[in-house]
Amino acid sequence: MQTLTVTGPATLLYVLIGVTILLVATIAFRPSLTATRSGKQFAFVVYLLLPAVVASMGASEHMERSKQTQFCLSCHVMDPYGRSLHIDDPMYVPAAHFQNARIPREEACYTCHTDYVMYGSLRAKLRGLRHVYVQYFGTIPKTIELYNSYNNRECLHCHAGARSFEDGAVHGPLMASIKSNELSCLSSGCHASIHGVAHLSEMKFWEPK
Amino acid sequence: MTGTTGIERRLRISGILIALGLLVEGFSLIRVHPLAFLAFMLIGGALLIAGIGIYLYFIASASSPPG
Numbered sequence: 643m644q645t646l647t648v649t650g651p652a653t654l655l656y657v658l659i660g661v662t663i664l665l666v667a668t669i670a671f672r673p674s675l676t677a678t679r680s681g682k683q684f685a686f687v688v689y690l691l692l693p694a695v696v697a698s699m700g701a702s703e704h705m706e707r708s709k710q711t712q713f714c715l716s717c718h719v720m721d722p723y724g725r726s727l728h729i730d731d732p733m734y735v736p737a738a739h740f741q742n743a744r745i746p747r748e749e750a751c752y753t754c755h756t757d758y759v760m761y762g763s764l765r766a767k768l769r770g771l772r773h774v775y776v777q778y779f780g781t782i783p784k785t786i787e788l789y790n791s792y793n794n795r796e797c798l799h800c801h802a803g804a805r806s807f808e809d810g811a812v813h814g815p816l817m818a819s820i821k822s823n824e825l826s827c828l829s830s831g832c833h834a835s836i837h838g839v840a841h842l843s844e845m846k847f848w849e850p851k
Numbered sequence: 852m853t854g855t856t857g858i859e860r861r862l863r864i865s866g867i868l869i870a871l872g873l874l875v876e877g878f879s880l881i882r883v884h885p886l887a888f889l890a891f892m893l894i895g896g897a898l899l900i901a902g903i904g905i906y907l908y909f910i911a912s913a914s915s916p917p918g
Contacts, residue, residue: 652880659877663870670866673859682910685862689906693869693899700876704891707883716884774885 655699662692708770709752717777719786722839723751730846733835735828741848744800758799794823861909868902 665688669675676685707713715724727740727750736754739745745753756766769789776782798821801807808817819825827833838845876895879887 655880656877659873663873666866666870666873670863670870673862676862685906686910689865689869690903693873693903696873697876697896697899700880700891700895703880704888708885708888710883713883713885774889777885778889 651699652703655696655703658692658696658699662688662696665692705767708767709749711748711750711752714751717773719777719782722842723786723837725842725847726837726839728847728849729838729842730848731835734838735833735836737848754796756796757793758795791826792828794820794825794827797827858909858913861905865902865905865909868898868905870902872896872898872900872902 669685669688675681711724714720726734727737729737732738736750739754740747740750752766756762802821807813813820816825820827825832828836872895875898876891879891879895881887
């Protein structure tokens with residue numbers, strides 16, 4: 643389990659939490675402050691508006707953090723998937739993307755496993771909530787599978803429009819089938835080596851310098 | 852119990868609940884972990900809602916016309 647360096651918006655949030663607690667404590671232990679009209683207005687701000695602002699900022703911060711690779715890998719069941727990002731073989735798609743920084747390493751899982759559609763991010767987070775529930779209160783399945791077959795849309799979110807991809811000798815002639823999702827990037831045999839968690843014991847791993 | 856002490860007690864209880872909720876939410880932000888997220892939502896959120904609820908009930912009942 644890792645701690646996060648407190649910088650940026652999180653610092654503001656910590657300051658706001660501290661100030662709000664101090665103000666709440668002031669009114670709680672000196673209730674006579676609320677005897678006047680302005681005191682009542684002050685109490686309304688401190689007891690209702692400030693906590694609501696802090697809670698919504700905190701929820702937003704937690705949502706952002708839930709995109710982080712270390713968040714996904716903090717559950718034991720995801721360990722093999724984390725290790726698979728270090729497989730020393732460029733045929734393995736997630737490993738090649740991770741090691742060559744084609745995706746942000748700190749958000750590696752989220753980048754490829756969110757749905758790039760309207761409310762896709764929200765859907766991914768609702769699924770994440772279900773995963774948290776299963777992790778602590780449910781039964782973890784022996785084999786982890788995607789909810790639906792992997793959609794080319796997620797690959798095309800980055801690759802579409804790239805000259806080397808669209809005009810390339812291999813992908814160019816197949817572009818219509820790729821974009822219509824008729825020809826799967828992964829399951830049609832083209833990029834079939836994904837996480838390979840069943841074969842990790844036979845793999846060599848990349849050690850970052 | 853007089854009215855004044857009742858008001859003070861409600862303000863104090865709701866203030867303590869809100870402060871505790873904020874503390875839990877603050878501590879939950881130290882770690883990047885699903886349990887920290889759950890603590891934020893379930894413990895911190897529940898304490899905040901309880902504290903704000905008591906405060907809102909207090910101001911609603913305090914401003915009600917007699918009879």
